[in-house]
Amino acid sequence: MKVIFHGHACFEIVSAAGNIIIDPFLRHNPQAKLTPDDFEELDAILISHGHSDHLGDAIELAQKTGALIVSNFEIGCYAEKFGVRVHHMHIGGKYTFPFGTVKLTPAFHGSGIPDNDGNMLYGGLACGFIINTEGKILYHAGDTGLFGDMELLGKLFDIDLAMLPIGDNYVMGPDDAIIATQMLRPKAVIPMHYNTFPVIQQDAIEFINILEKKAPVSKGILLQPGQVYEFS
Numbered sequence: 001m002k003v004i005f006h007g008h009a010c011f012e013i014v015s016a017a018g019n020i021i022i023d024p025f026l027r028h029n030p031q032a033k034l035t036p037d038d039f040e041e042l043d044a045i046l047i048s049h050g051h052s053d054h055l056g057d058a059i060e061l062a063q064k065t066g067a068l069i070v071s072n073f074e075i076g077c078y079a080e081k082f083g084v085r086v087h088h089m090h091i092g093g094k095y096t097f098p099f100g101t102v103k104l105t106p107a108f109h110g111s112g113i114p115d116n117d118g119n120m121l122y123g124g125l126a127c128g129f130i131i132n133t134e135g136k137i138l139y140h141a142g143d144t145g146l147f148g149d150m151e152l153l154g155k156l157f158d159i160d161l162a163m164l165p166i167g168d169n170y171v172m173g174p175d176d177a178i179i180a181t182q183m184l185r186p187k188a189v190i191p192m193h194y195n196t197f198p199v200i201q202q203d204a205i206e207f208i209n210i211l212e213k214k215a216p217v218s219k220g221i222l223l224q225p226g227q228v229y230e231f232s
């Protein structure tokens with residue numbers, strides 16, 4: 001299984017079970033090396049919340065590839081208006097798709113959908129994802145502040161890989177992401193949601209170094225946009 005980082009919070013998971021993309025912010029993502037034009041085969045598009053750096057190019061990608069949009073009920077209803085395939089879910093619920101099982105987890109964040117007229121559409125609640133595919137358990141936290149129930153997620157799931165925001169300002173900063181890692185106890189952590197914009201500039205190498213000391217059970221993995229983490 002390959003986990004490809006496209007910058008910000010966008011990850012692609014490629015395996016024999018299927019191709020999934022999470023939070024496909026590509027065209028306006030200064031870190032992304034690809035655009036929706038580069039994607040041919042996608043089975044599912046997971047959207048953590050309605051903000052434009054996460055909803056991103058989801059509609060265009062779904063229209064182009066026929067991929068199934070998986071998100072909360074409110075974003076699902078928004079997406080349906082564009083004639084794409086949608087599977088609605090909500091926090092605490094899980095569903096088994098051909099490519100694996102997805103469970104929506106809480107995230108402390110907004111989920112409004114800004115439209116082109118300067119209005120904010122209601123986008124429900126922001127979420128994260130526990131994804132079980134090809135026998136691996138992945139946790140994408142979405143945009144969130146630190147919350148104590150990460151401890152519960154760590155108890156309930158033997159997480160192989162956690163994707164955690166470290167950018168601060170809108171989401172957890174590095175210090176809180178270390179505490180999150182201690183609670184989640186994943187085998188590996190990839191930091192995300194940093195350096196895309198000046199306000200979320202972070203030293204990810206420093207984060208990995210501190211992680212090594214304070215959360216030694218979890219291996220820190222630094223991916224540059226376009227780089228791949230491969231499960232052996």
Ligand code: NI
Nearest residue numbers: 049051109143
């Ligand atoms: Ni956000």
Ligand code: MN
Nearest residue numbers: 051053143170
């Ligand atoms: Mn964001």
